Amino acid sequence: MSLAHDARVAVRPATMAQRPARTWPEVNNPAAWIVAAILVIMPLIANGFFLIEIFATTLILGVIALSLMFLAGYGGMVSLMQLTIAGFSAYMVAVFGVSGNPNISLGWPWWLAVPMALALATAFGTLGGALAVRTEGIYTIMITLAIGAAFYYFTNQNWAIFNGHTGINTVATPHFWGVNWRADIPFYYIVLAVAALCYFAVEYLSRAPFGLALQGVRDNPRRMAALGFNVNAHRIAAYAFASFVAALAGVLQVWNYRQISPGSVSVGACIDVLIIAVVGGITRPIGPFIGALIFVLLRTFALDFLVRLGLDGNRFRLLIGLGFLAIVFWSSDGVIGLWQRWRQRQGSNAPSSSGGRRHG
Amino acid sequence: MDSVAHRLSAVGAAAALELRGVTRMFGALAALTDVTITVRPGERRAVLGSNGAGKTTLFNCITGDFPPSSGTIRFFGEDVTHFPPYERIRRGLRRTYQIPALFPGLTVQDNVYLACRGVSRGRFSFLRPGQNDALMHAADNLVQAVHLSAVKDQRVAELAHGQQRQLEIALALAGAPRFVLFDEPAAGLSPTERAELIEILTSLPAHIGYIIIEHDMDVALRVVESVTMMHNGRIFKEGLPQEIQSDPEVQELYLGGGHE
Numbered sequence: 001m002s003l004a005h006d007a008r009v010a011v012r013p014a015t016m017a018q019r020p021a022r023t024w025p026e027v028n029n030p031a032a033w034i035v036a037a038i039l040v041i042m043p044l045i046a047n048g049f050f051l052i053e054i055f056a057t058t059l060i061l062g063v064i065a066l067s068l069m070f071l072a073g074y075g076g077m078v079s080l081m082q083l084t085i086a087g088f089s090a091y092m093v094a095v096f097g098v099s100g101n102p103n104i105s106l107g108w109p110w111w112l113a114v115p116m117a118l119a120l121a122t123a124f125g126t127l128g129g130a131l132a133v134r135t136e137g138i139y140t141i142m143i144t145l146a147i148g149a150a151f152y153y154f155t156n157q158n159w160a161i162f163n164g165h166t167g168i169n170t171v172a173t174p175h176f177w178g179v180n181w182r183a184d185i186p187f188y189y190i191v192l193a194v195a196a197l198c199y200f201a202v203e204y205l206s207r208a209p210f211g212l213a214l215q216g217v218r219d220n221p222r223r224m225a226a227l228g229f230n231v232n233a234h235r236i237a238a239y240a241f242a243s244f245v246a247a248l249a250g251v252l253q254v255w256n257y258r259q260i261s262p263g264s265v266s267v268g269a270c271i272d273v274l275i276i277a278v279v280g281g282i283t284r285p286i287g288p289f290i291g292a293l294i295f296v297l298l299r300t301f302a303l304d305f306l307v308r309l310g311l312d313g314n315r316f317r318l319l320i321g322l323g324f325l326a327i328v329f330w331s332s333d334g335v336i337g338l339w340q341r342w343r344q345r346q347g348s349n350a351p352s353s354s355g356g357r358r359h360g
Numbered sequence: 361m362d363s364v365a366h367r368l369s370a371v372g373a374a375a376a377l378e379l380r381g382v383t384r385m386f387g388a389l390a391a392l393t394d395v396t397i398t399v400r401p402g403e404r405r406a407v408l409g410s411n412g413a414g415k416t417t418l419f420n421c422i423t424g425d426f427p428p429s430s431g432t433i434r435f436f437g438e439d440v441t442h443f444p445p446y447e448r449i450r451r452g453l454r455r456t457y458q459i460p461a462l463f464p465g466l467t468v469q470d471n472v473y474l475a476c477r478g479v480s481r482g483r484f485s486f487l488r489p490g491q492n493d494a495l496m497h498a499a500d501n502l503v504q505a506v507h508l509s510a511v512k513d514q515r516v517a518e519l520a521h522g523q524q525r526q527l528e529i530a531l532a533l534a535g536a537p538r539f540v541l542f543d544e545p546a547a548g549l550s551p552t553e554r555a556e557l558i559e560i561l562t563s564l565p566a567h568i569g570y571i572i573i574e575h576d577m578d579v580a581l582r583v584v585e586s587v588t589m590m591h592n593g594r595i596f597k598e599g600l601p602q603e604i605q606s607d608p609e610v611q612e613l614y615l616g617g618g619h620e
Binding site: 204205207208209210212213215216218219220222223224225226227228229230231234237 | 423425444445446449450454455457461462463464465466470471473474475477478479482483484485486487488489531534535
């Protein structure tokens with residue numbers, strides 16, 4: 001995972017000056033280092049509310065949206081079931097682990113329940129993907145949305161495993177080495193570590209053969225087949241990877257709220273993930289996290305803001321909807337697209353060009 | 361011993377490409393009717409014919425983009441009629457497209473690297489290529505061979521038309537091609553670029569055969585040793601370039617009035 005592993009840097013040292021930007025854009029970007037430093041020292045700055053309700057929640061939603069960004073941005077496949085996969089994983093943690101519903105939960109320790117949940121959710125997402133890759137464009141959206149809707153109604157009506165509309169409550173969180181890992185600060189660091197891992201994995205993968213080939217499949221599937229690639233196998237593998245990422249977020253989500261119920265996997269929530277990814281920008285892995293931050297801030301504070309203006313606080317979705325419309329109209333690559341264009345205008349005299357930097 | 365030697369020689373003598381009775385229907389329309397073609401290994405052949413003669417459909421049947429409705433296709437003796445395109449490509453078949461079919465969001469280098477990766481192992485590799493990655497060097501060499509080194513880090517969407525056509529050819533020559541289908545590689549090229557194209561085609565290693573669809577007779581007849589003339593989805597004539605050029609029927613159909 002270092003620069004030295006990228007042949008492009010080594011093959012022609014003469015052009016190295018312009019290469020690193022294409023391999024690890026963050027390394028040369030002071031803003032990225034500042035953001036990373038702030039995230040690491042966050043517990044010193046923020047109180048428990050901000051740490052968990054704002055930042056941990058943002059990072060968890062960001063990872064779910066990142067899994068969509070990977071599929072949509074690199075693979076050209078818009079999957080609306082990423083939240084469903086995360087929710088499935090969350091349910092599996094509750095079902096196999098310890099919860100307040102002993103007649104449902106099997107009571108496995110977390111270090112057995114979590115791998116089980118990850119494996120099952122990845123298998124679930126891969127199967128869904130195997131169905132979805134037979135279609136293109138709007139039909140992919142419809143199939144994945146149908147899977148999401150089916151899962152939502154199934155959890156609502158199934159009492160034996162999913163405990164119907166009440167869901168599973170008081171899910172146990174890990175305690176080991178004398179630390180309660182659901183306490184605010186340890187939990188924040190777990191979430192930050194998982195989010196960073198997923199972010200860098202996606203970023204790294206975008207330049208590895210698998211990720212490059214996925215972008216090839218996005219641009220021209222027929223030509224990819226004429227270059228020797230099994231396009232459908234590649235797409236299914238992309239679903240498998242994205243499902244694993246979403247499943248990781250699902251584990252964090254159930255530990256965050258300590259419960260999981262059908263409301264968390266509703267169709268509306270599935271669509272929220274799409275909105276988050278599009279508002280942030282689906283061309284780069286950082287986009288979903290920016291989108292998630294905007295979404296969480298609006299969800300948390302728009303209510304007070306609207307009430308102060310004398311409006312119904314529940315209209316915060318109206319704000320999100322208007323923001324979504326504005327983004328779709330003015331910047332098809334989301335907030336990061338706006339930011340990039342603003343930077344370009346600022347530095348239009350400077351020689352740096354970001355033309356070749358899209359898609360990592 | 362004799363029989364073994366005989367069998368081996370029979371395998372060695374297998375045609376690079378052998379189509380038998382290939383028909384392709386689109387609904388009620390026969391785009392190809394009972395096409396039988398045999399091309400030796402290393403043979404270079406032009407396919408001529410007016411628009412709608414079935415030339416590109418022929419390519420699509422050979423690569424598997426559209427499977428034939430009936431008939432068989434053998435590639436170096438192996439029946440590939442029901443193989444998906446990628447299996448045929450992995451066996452050494454290559455093609456270019458009439459309208460460049462590239463990856464506009466990726467750089468020139470990445471386009472060629474993908475072509476090299478597609479016909480080798482590690483297509484699903486999660487590891488970025490290392491410092492001495494053989495495929496990266498192979499991609500560098502191919503980029504150089506088609507004179508695109510100066511733009512190798514540009515995104516394909518930013519390339520000029522002629523450069524995109526050159527990249528098309530680079531993608532088709534990745535790995536170890538045994539037989540290439542060129543679909544109008546000279547279309548839209550300037551005279552200089554045409555000369556470069558002819559040079560690339562004539563300097564291919566002798567064991568690499570190809571079929572080229574080309575309207576420009578100056579290009580086509582300089583780079584091939586045999587010609588197949590198609591008309592209305594059927595094989596109309598086969599022969600040496602000079603025979604075809606001087607054939608009165610062909611002149612009537614194609615070189616004369618048909619192509620205006």
